[in-house]
Amino acid sequence: MASLRLDLSLPLRGFDLELALEAGPETVALVGPSGAGKTSVLRAIAGLARPARGTISCGDEIWFDADRRVDRRPEERSVGFVFQEYALFPHLNVEQNVSFGGARPDRLLWRLSIEHLAKAKPSELSGGERQRVALARALARGPRVLLLDEPMAALDPHTRGKVRAELHDLLRELALPALLVTHDFEDAAALADRVGVLVEGRLRQLGAPAELLGAPADPFVAEFAGANVLEGIAESGPDGLTRFHLDGERIVYSTDEARGRAALVVYPWDVSLARRAAEDSALNHLEGEIVSLVQVGNRVRVRLPFLTAEITASSAERLALRPREVVFASFKATQARLLPAD
Amino acid sequence: MASLRLDLSLPLRGFDLELALEAGPETVALVGPSGAGKTSVLRAIAGLARPARGTISCGDEIWFDADRRVDRRPEERSVGFVFQEYALFPHLNVEQNVSFGGARPDRLLWRLSIEHLAKAKPSELSGGERQRVALARALARGPRVLLLDEPMAALDPHTRGKVRAELHDLLRELALPALLVTHDFEDAAALADRVGVLVEGRLRQLGAPAELLGAPADPFVAEFAGANVLEGIAESGPDGLTRFHLDGERIVYSTDEARGRAALVVYPWDVSLARRAAEDSALNHLEGEIVSLVQVGNRVRVRLPFLTAEITASSAERLALRPREVVFASFKATQARLLPAD
Amino acid sequence: FAAASLTEVLPRIDKSPRYSFAGSDQLAIQIQQGAPADVLAAASPKQPELLFRGGLLRKPVVFATNRLIVLVPRSNPAHVRSVYDLRRTGVKIVIGDGTVPIGAYTRQILDALGITAEVTRNVVSQETDVKGIVAKVALGEADAGFVYLTDARPVASRTRSVALPTWAQPAIRYEVAVVKASSRPLVAKAFVRKLLSKRGRLLLKQAGFGLPRQP
Amino acid sequence: MRALFAALLAVATGIALAFLLLPIAAIFLRVPPGDLVGALGHNVTRDALLVSIKTSAVAHAVVLLIGTPAAYLLARRRFRGRGVVLTLIELPLVLPPAVAGIALFAAFGRMGLLGDELDALGVQIPFTQAAVVLAVAFVESPFYFRGAIAAFEAVDGTLVDAARTLGAGPARVFARVALPLAAGGLGAASALALARGLGEFGATIIFAGSLQGVTQTLPLAIYAQFEQDFDTALAISALFIVVGALLLVTLKLYGWLRFASIFRSRFAASTSS
Amino acid sequence: MRALFAALLAVATGIALAFLLLPIAAIFLRVPPGDLVGALGHNVTRDALLVSIKTSAVAHAVVLLIGTPAAYLLARRRFRGRGVVLTLIELPLVLPPAVAGIALFAAFGRMGLLGDELDALGVQIPFTQAAVVLAVAFVESPFYFRGAIAAFEAVDGTLVDAARTLGAGPARVFARVALPLAAGGLGAASALALARGLGEFGATIIFAGSLQGVTQTLPLAIYAQFEQDFDTALAISALFIVVGALLLVTLKLYGWLRFASIFRSRFAASTSS
């Protein structure tokens, strides 16, 4: 299977997009805040935006090479593109949309179980159905690369679950280099083998979802993965620990090394709550008044002024927590990661 | 504090919206699939859509009464409306937007910490900043009712967390009747005292988030709250249990009463996984091949062909689960709720 | 190519050729611009002579004469009985622009009658084309207009004409000439001959034109 | 205040409509229905009608054939001075008909810019039906251009991108995506242009003259009739208005419908989440 | 294939532009710059210029004052037969000038529909500057209408809703939201209409006649002139074109800018998530 290689620089309004990436027959997710340049990456690969410098190649085909003046037209690169709002042709029915590229639609309509919609106009379809049509259309010409721009964004959460599952299976089955843009870490974790975090045109971190969770490269990534991020000042503390002064002179300890301004990263599920400060020097203790309690599934997210803890519904029951009550949040020094502040 | 009362019927393209609701100084979330009529409810309250029948009143003021031919104009009802994409005036700067209603903007800009943006045009703002401006504008005239149409939808997840927290505090502080439309159950759970599930113009269930989780009124609500929903046929089984035939002749037992077609609801976190079928008659066992494993926070979502289980990362480690391996999913008969299929 | 005022009669004299009727000056311009004309029949000697000297025409000949009249709406709101009534203030008079023949003639006759000043005061429009004058009177929007006798007939149902004293009439000569650039000189000559023939003269007379002394 | 404003709007609209439609209605009061039909009897009318139809048809065909791709190019390409070009295109709208006629002479007349070239080819434009066609095309094309460019600009760019990633070259994109999606707007513009072309008078009479059966179009015939048979003139005018109205309404309504349908699908697409 | 298509587009555009601009350019080649200035010397020209400016200014003011609210109403309200009304508004575009003139007579003339009423008021319109104003307004207003309605329709409805929930009555909504947001489109439409009004000829000469210093506008003067001397006529024409072009370019560019800015903010707003 051909692999997609890119190393390009594309000037955007606010900043330059600088990206080097190689993807085999796998799904790579691009996550990042709005305006980070995610869509622009896909457009560059498809030939819809022209990089200032760099190269783009698929297997042995060179699609773009600034130095060698190579720049294949979009219609001559073999990409399947699923656009942010699907961009189905409103004047063509499902069948015509899918066969626009020239291929016979039947098999794909069947594969995505939308044969019964063959004659329907896009305007008559639900969000989920539209997404399938867009997929079918993108796959119709047997592309060598698949580009998906927030394929889930237009779906409401309860269809989302189903569609996500379908898409997952489809991607595995195709085994193509696929780039998936998404806003949602959970989507990324569910669908992608590797996740790249793009911020202001730069790739902050690229790795398996578990890696990003386990060892976020910087505060932004951590936050994206759902962690608490506390700003503060780090200095060397007793027995090899690092003493970390939170803005607001509370002190916590971490096993990580750091000096000066830094960011402390703690996952909500690593934080436990208690009525009384346990006498345990290995633990960090922070006192605070409960702002809100939110049950999510069988867990409860307890928001304190400075951080959020996630505990099981049962222990929340046991502690009988109520808003405005004062509790102690504790977490191990080993679970308090320190990262350079950005 | 005045409370908002409505009981109206509004004909929409596909169906009629029928809704009766009373909200005190609390936040009521409206969740539901796209096209369910959520926005239409807000528009009716604001006077932007005219119900065919019914009444809308705020405290002692009657805003709409079909029988008595009362229909106050939007500008004469005291509502603060935050629109789906904010609908800020592109030709006015932040200050002018907020003071459009006539009130002095300073305090609000300060309260929402956007004084520094006073002179900026909406086009120069980020999603989060826009949302704050929209809020400030909606609050400027000291409305008696607050209407928020998917205030978070336009935000990317990592700003979302912050904004959600701020909004939560603001709503508590205002103590106004507030209707919040959202697609996202977590938003609803975090912000609302009560959640109403609207499907095709009908209110399927209205209650505290925990209630919806604990006792979903129908399959849709359950699915929305994140449960597995399995279709099947129920019949009376041994010792008071109900025998439930899944389509695909697997059998599970439930302590709930039901006969004929029904839906079995079980939450992923109530499902445990094992390598071997434990010999425990109180448990339901379903065998299946793992489709995918997704780590979310400190838990792992394990998708099987027919249902999804959510187990702790540690136990996933212990079991060393891999895709395509066969496992046994078990859950108690008491955790298998039965609802009439819809 | 023929002056607008000939629109009615020429086809009766000879329906074979194709006619283009317009203000004499437009015709002149068009011929200067190289219009594919064979014959020019103009409502005044001015342009033919010009073009003749310009070497675009062969020698022009007079083939008809005409008279001026005052055209008034049938309802005659301003009660115009004679040309002298036109001095009354408030009478809406339409005349030709000084640059076109009808306008020039009108001025001549007014001078002759010595009522130029008073009448000019009442002029509400100076038209570049006889049609403009006729139309306005026929629509009853103007009280009176100076036009050729021959223009009265088509709108007889809507208008009346007030005769002008013969002694004051200017000499209105229609001249016809063959265009040098003509692609069919023979046909052209033939047409001119027809025009000057007995029958031609008869029809012109019927149409209300005066006739020049036999050349 | 509110009532006042509402009243104001209503009044303004009333005046505007009355002002525009009253004169047109008035003409019919002047014309006995009989004459309307009678007018068709006249051989002058018939000739003129034929000339009008023939020349407008040809001119319109040319305008569509050349104008559509041109409009497409101008709508897609972004280049400096584009605004100016788009404005120049509208310049002919400003010209008084007489000036337009002279301009055409100055360009295509025997003494004109291309005079010698055309002579060399043995082509003589003025006072031929070709001249009518040119004149009509000249005055009507700006109308079509305006509308067509707007229609093409309204086509969603991502749809074009989508088509390209699906392997469609520029020609295919134009034929299968841009054209059908712009159809509504093009229809409306085309109707307007055609209508304006039919009404063309000033430039034609100067540049093409008024030769019955050759260059005498309906408007010219009406003018000519003033001198011969006034009532016929009025009748033809009325007839003319009827034709024009029918033309506009049919083609425009068609346009509206197309637009509506496309708009609807867009709307649905955009609100579907 | 691709190259062919590209060529086709380029050629078409070339032809179109050449065809539209060549005649205009040609006029200038015919006119020595000296004459351009000289033309201004003529007292005929000066009078005509004054009349033109005066009448167009008044007519345009009226059209804006009445047309804008009317367009707003027609753009906002949805009623049956709306399509037809919008089409009727454009009907005047079809009328040949002569017919338009007669139509005006038929409506406002002494013998016209309102003749008696006007007489009663002691008002006499034909052959006065009022007549010129009417004629100009009649031909230019459809242009403004088209543009203004489109501009108002383009204003995002939710912005209007937002304004209302903020306590703004219809008048305020119009003044503070609709008008500023439509400004760009209105500007462009206004420019076009004004230009067309300046060029008006046919209806004026019939309905208002042509009297130097009173009802003789520039186009009429041009027409009258080339009976006399062609070159002056040409000179005035050239002068006229210059004025028209400047007018269009300035107002249009203004319009473009406004549009651009508004569009940009929309774009940003819509891509901001």
Ligand SMILES: Nc1ncnc2c1ncn2[C@@H]1O[C@H](COP(=O)(O)OP(=O)(O)OP(=O)(O)O)[C@@H](O)[C@H]1O
């Ligand atoms: N054609 C363009 N030329 C220059 N800059 C552009 C262009 N298109 C977008 N941009 C800018 O590039 C930046 C990135 O845009 P892009 O759409 O790639 O972001 P994104 O990550 O896809 O955002 P979102 O998540 O909202 O889709 C934005 O600031 C945008 O304003």
Ligand SMILES: Nc1ncnc2c1ncn2[C@@H]1O[C@H](COP(=O)(O)OP(=O)(O)OP(=O)(O)O)[C@@H](O)[C@H]1O
């Ligand atoms: N003005 C209207 N008249 C009639 N039907 C309408 C109108 N506006 C929307 N609808 C229809 O009413 C239904 C509900 O629309 P609404 O926008 O209220 O749904 P929603 O719950 O807000 O959806 P979303 O979550 O996508 O915003 C849709 O089917 C829509 O097509």
Ligand SMILES: [Mg+2]
């Ligand atoms: Mg994007």
Ligand SMILES: [Mg+2]
């Ligand atoms: Mg909505």
